[in-house]
Amino acid sequence: MSVRISDSTVRRLSLYLRMLRGLRVRGVELVSSSELADRAGATSAQVRKDLSLFGSCGKRGRGYEVDALTGTIEEILGLSRVWRVALVGVGKIGTALLGYEDMLDRGFRVVAAFDIAPDKIGREIFGVTVSPLSEVESVVCEKGVEIAIIATPPATAPEVAVMLSEAGVGAILNFAPTRISEIDYVPVRTVDLVLELEGLSYLLTSRRRNGDD
Amino acid sequence: MSVRISDSTVRRLSLYLRMLRGLRVRGVELVSSSELADRAGATSAQVRKDLSLFGSCGKRGRGYEVDALTGTIEEILGLSRVWRVALVGVGKIGTALLGYEDMLDRGFRVVAAFDIAPDKIGREIFGVTVSPLSEVESVVCEKGVEIAIIATPPATAPEVAVMLSEAGVGAILNFAPTRISEIDYVPVRTVDLVLELEGLSYLLTSRRRNGDD
DNA sequence: CTTGGCTTGTGAATACTTTCACAAGCCAGA
């Protein structure tokens, strides 16, 4: 019954979903593939292909029902529920993430935080109490943590990932600029800020090289 | 003379470069495509294809010269220099970014910061003085800002992007979960944390649906 | 100098994604 949905399609589905939720709040009932496309930066054909992957619910001549489509995409992406998230490394970026309200609005609740620095442990930050990393196993189990975010220095990230996967975390989002290979079928995604800047550096440089065209 | 290098290749080049710099510090002189591949999460054939895009410098039977290859990739990506970066929106994430030393180590120096909140303006944070957004044009020009990072609330991000491109910024890295379309040939990359979490949500959900295989 | 082990560089093959283009279908209005 399940089709494999490619990574790039999943990303676009997320974007469509964000738009659809906005439309729903505004009371819009129908939306066409080209409207969705405009705001997600895709083409209308792309949108229709994406949506047709899971026997689709559009109405020829009219468009898609906002309500139904929102539900379907939430179902596919697993977003009709709230995920329990842990944060490891309550430093500069970790603290910012703890205060990121958007996460909860979109279905990700931070229920635990870990650090190794004695001055961080025990403190309550944005409503979450920081536990010592040594207690990761018990806390993850007790609070039912499903996804972890790593925001520790790059050198420690791989070992932290191992601890997390052994503690039973199901997926990891890594902010440290270190490659972490999939451990024991726990998927890992890395967000690397500097990598993105380097991509922009390439664009600026190659453009300059080819005479600004 | 210039070949178009695809986005995914550019990303991998960044990863190779990071590894190469590490090897250089450790005094390693030669590296094979399979060693590079291991740590970048690619295959050796992929590495060789990537490197052969720009008439390559490998030695059959031995591998690639770490030093020469580092230089070549830095040249291609435009990383043999320091880029001047501005940060707009000195809130939770913006402050964390100002304190992110790794950026400078990798060739991106934050030379200006902007906000609209009166209590932020004029303060010096991690060595950078916060200017009012209204002065963006003069400050960008004066300090020679080439790349800007947007860390303002999502609703204001698009208008900030317009101001930045009009002020002469060459590229934008956007942290707000809003699509910003390319304005006037200024490339924009968006880093969307929640989108990444949603991708993980999909993986966990689809796996569960298909019986953990 | 020759052999053997190893690694690059690259066409060809495969796999994956996106775009095209149009029949099929829906609805509003006459």
Next chain:
DNA sequence: TCTGGCTTGTGAAAGTATTCACAAGCCAAG
């Protein structure tokens, strides 16, 4: 009920990216 305008769903085509597989080349050792 019929017509015309509009939008979906989808094969087929085009475009990209990755993997395969092997000749070409290098070096060290004998």
